[in-house]
Amino acid sequence: MKWVRYQADDGVFYGVLGGDIITKTIGSPFTDFESTNQQISLDEVRILPPVIPKTFYAAGINYKKHVLEAAALLNREPNLPEKADIGYRANNAIIGHGDAIVIPKDATDKIHYEAELVVVIGKTAKNVPIQDSLQYVLGYTVGNDVSERTWQASDRTLWRAKNTDTFKPMGPWIETEADLNQMVTTVRLNGEETISFQTNDMIFGVEKYISEITKYLTLHPGDVIWMGTDGTSKNMKNGDVCEIEISGVGTLSNPVTRAI
């Protein structure tokens, strides 16, 4: 089942997508909802980010090849994580499918995409045994962890390197029936494939992260966990279109502009 959040003429709603038709609901998949018999075509609405989380979690480094390649680029020793320590991103930066990634005027050319599986939490979770973890997942969506690599190296935190407004595209919807082991993540820049990897080839998987996080932190309905990326990005520039597909989940596409 695909949950889509959208702006229509009469307000913002969650709906269930079948083919190109949205069936409107009242409420949300995180609380209570009621189906309606009102339908609208996907191309008549604006797709919104599928959720604005209470807390925005991000695994950061979670694929071995990405760590080794990033270390080589920066001329540093690779530093593989030893524990599933979670990190954070910021809500101000979230945009939806189709919205523009805006590169600030004073950013360098090193504007990179990072194609990530996004886990959407459906139920309040604390002290969850690893084997029960997936019961707390409502579904999956796609994230692009856009990063300014020069700032990432120069600043004390990731604040503007990863959380500049528009740097966190997420969408297009939440797929509730995807199989982690069947997913392949593919990035296309201006239609040309640049990266493709097995989505679940993570250092610490979804179940491990949920189990570790909830030893200390409560996960709430609507919280998201971005699971990290593999491969090495090309630079994105004004006029580009960056498309990330996770098979069985959906395709997130965003144009890129540079502020003038």
Next chain:
Amino acid sequence: MKWVRYQADDGVFYGVLGGDIITKTIGSPFTDFESTNQQISLDEVRILPPVIPKTFYAAGINYKKHVLEAAALLNREPNLPEKADIGYRANNAIIGHGDAIVIPKDATDKIHYEAELVVVIGKTAKNVPIQDSLQYVLGYTVGNDVSERTWQASDRTLWRAKNTDTFKPMGPWIETEADLNQMVTTVRLNGEETISFQTNDMIFGVEKYISEITKYLTLHPGDVIWMGTDGTSKNMKNGDVCEIEISGVGTLSNPVTRAI
């Protein structure tokens, strides 16, 4: 003016506090609100955290003495920040005035308080000139950036060191008329004063941070910026009460328990 958020028998409301009496409003100080003529005594309600932010910002290191003392304790060179790079904390950890700080079973004894001024944003802010910054501030409250120092040193991120559930007490209310230069921050552990410092003796002040953040990030109504702390904490343990007063703003008090 003091904005207090509270749980009463008939729901959750914002009210305006005068003496010990809350005058209920409909709405919130961040959107639209309407005054009512309904009043309730402060001791008849449960005080809630004054806001759950869209994004939870934290300056982290922002007082010179704290940096020097922390470096000496860890036997490291002091590392004073060169730029106003903002950091983050997580909403799951927020509790209100009077709520218990719960130390996890497996935490060490190094559970520290950090007394912080909290800036509460009142209006959407982007590209704000430094001299206009305070116009975007609704008011101030008090925060306790509770930290498990062993985890802070061992983990790749601050996730459980600073964001364990209950580790972010905030309150008791938002004071809209306080003067930064008149504030003194005082910590009392079990009634005994342990730290006192000039609140505004920061490396980078409130105006500087708002101006720097909004070059890249939009601040939204209800966002909070925790401004860092001075001094060195004692360990907090089961049965303690930690009280943080910022003169002209209010006093945040929380009991401490250890999970068994």
